[in-house]
Amino acid sequence: MNRRHLLAGAAALPLVAIRPSEGRAQSGISDGVVKIGVLDDMSGVFADQQGMGDVVSARLAIEDFGGRVNGMPIELVHGDLQNRADVGMGIARRWYDQEKVDAIFGLGNSAVALAVQNLAREKQKIDVVVAAGTTDLTGKDCSPFGVHWTYDNYALARGTVGAVMQGGGQRWYFITSDYAFGHSLEANAAAVVRQLGGQVMGSTRAPLGETDYSSHLVRAAGSGANVVGIAAAGTDLINIVKQMGEFGLNRRGIQPAALLCLLTNIKAIGLDTAQGMVFTEAYYWDQNEQTRAYGLRFQRAHGRPPTMFQASMWGAVTHYLKAVQAAGTDAAPAVMAKMRETPINDFMTTNGTIRADGRVIRDMYLMRAKKPADARGEWDLLEVAQTIPGNEAFRPLNEGGCPLVR
Known part of the structure; x- marks a missing residue:
């Protein structure tokens, strides 16, 4: 079996060895576990900027949350979408139907992201798109259970x-x-x-x-x-x-x-x-004290600073887990309501919000590649040329054509 098939197999990464059955009804957590999937390009043209780096950030977020939510363990699985909608859909369908995954993150290919978001709407499951860019995710294909997290085209x-x-x-x-x-x-x-x-x-x-x-x-x-x-x-x-x-x-x-x-x-x-x-x-590791702290921590775990996708995965998973905790359940409608009403604050986002169409509104940054003489180290490559406020960076709510917007 080759590496691609191994990755596509979505190996489980349990953070807590035991999945207790007692307390399920009281906790509101289905199956006695909160199960998160990271579905990204693990072996193709985008693997360098998504890939296992996204899995590393998801794992760090779960560890920082203590490995449990409402007394129940959190489990992480990952899969390789291979930049094919049929492959991505096959993994997502198996995760939702058979493996009881509660939310899928990443979806770093627009064709796959659109297909999985439609499936998640049908199944009433949550999908959080971190790395795909198509604006249709918050336009004609928007979903009450979909979040477009990091950026868009x-x-x-x-x-x-x-x-x-x-x-x-x-x-x-x-x-x-x-x-x-x-x-x-x-x-x-x-x-x-x-x-x-x-x-x-x-x-x-x-x-x-x-x-x-x-x-x-x-x-x-x-x-x-x-x-x-x-x-x-x-x-x-x-x-x-x-x-x-x-x-x-x-x-x-x-x-x-x-x-x-x-x-x-x-x-x-x-x-x-x-x-x-x-x-x-949406993020540069050497932008300020907070971004540097996470960037260096991620580098110790993964060998280099994170891309904006890899960094924002931490915030996406953390925000989801906070919503599960606040809702007292992993049922998608209640969790989505908490995700929408809770401001997003982490090392790369200040007072971010999730709009009715699923678009996260956050500041964006115009970056400029440095001259070689100005670089102070191997990864000192960029400088922030301009901050673009979130309310100016993204498409106005009334222009996207999302059926959820009245």
Whole structure:
């Protein structure tokens, strides 16, 4: 059995060895255990920024909660969605139906996240999307049991496109991952470009996991664009930026606009190539005393500081467990009511809220990759260029088309 199949098998990670039956009725906890699943890309193009790092943060959150809620043990399982909706749905259905998982976190692929959110609505189970970006999660496909936790493509586009256009990037060409995430990110970014008076010169779509972007870059160079909007993530983003440098597009005055970029991506690209790139994030490990404390703790456990997905997993799991404790049950309607009414406060979020459409409102940050000479260490790669208040960062509630919004 290979590593991918092992990961897809969702090995259980019990934090308490015994699952007592006594007190179940009094506690309101079904099956005598609160069971959490982390379903992410564990072996593909996004594994570096999600993967086992998300599992590490979930485990740390459970440990910090004491391993029990309302007297009942908390159990953690994880699985590899393999960036395939059928695989992700198969694991989620088994978890909900057979393994009695109460809530699924992560869902770091937009196609999988949309499918699982629809399943969770049907099953009246909770899903908390940490790493997928499509705005449909809080639009036409919103759910009374779904939370879009960390970011979305609207927030990424508003922050990054505005900054690039202020710097003179008025003519855009998009290279887009050909699935729900990429389509959503391109659509959001192109809308902002046009709203701000810029031009969209064209676009191409590439399959997830593409390695040779030469044909896409030739078209971009010939389009008259001075910005390549990269509606891709993970290894795909890294390859596009590196190949832009190899093809000399930067020297011709064509700059990359990374619409979803994370700390590990900048590390892989290298500051020689990435310096000056701006992008939008929800967390940077060296931002302040609180973010540094968690970043260093996570690094001791995982070998490097967390990405915004990995860091925000801690807050997502903690907020859920607080809601279970306050509700006195793991029943989804009561837990969701507590999650919505309780402010979100942790090392990366101050007074965050969950809207009626499931969107978490939190401040976002425009980040800039440092010059190599300014980096003081291996992971000292970024600086905060601007804070974007949460009420400005995300799509207005009345514009998403969520059926739950009256």
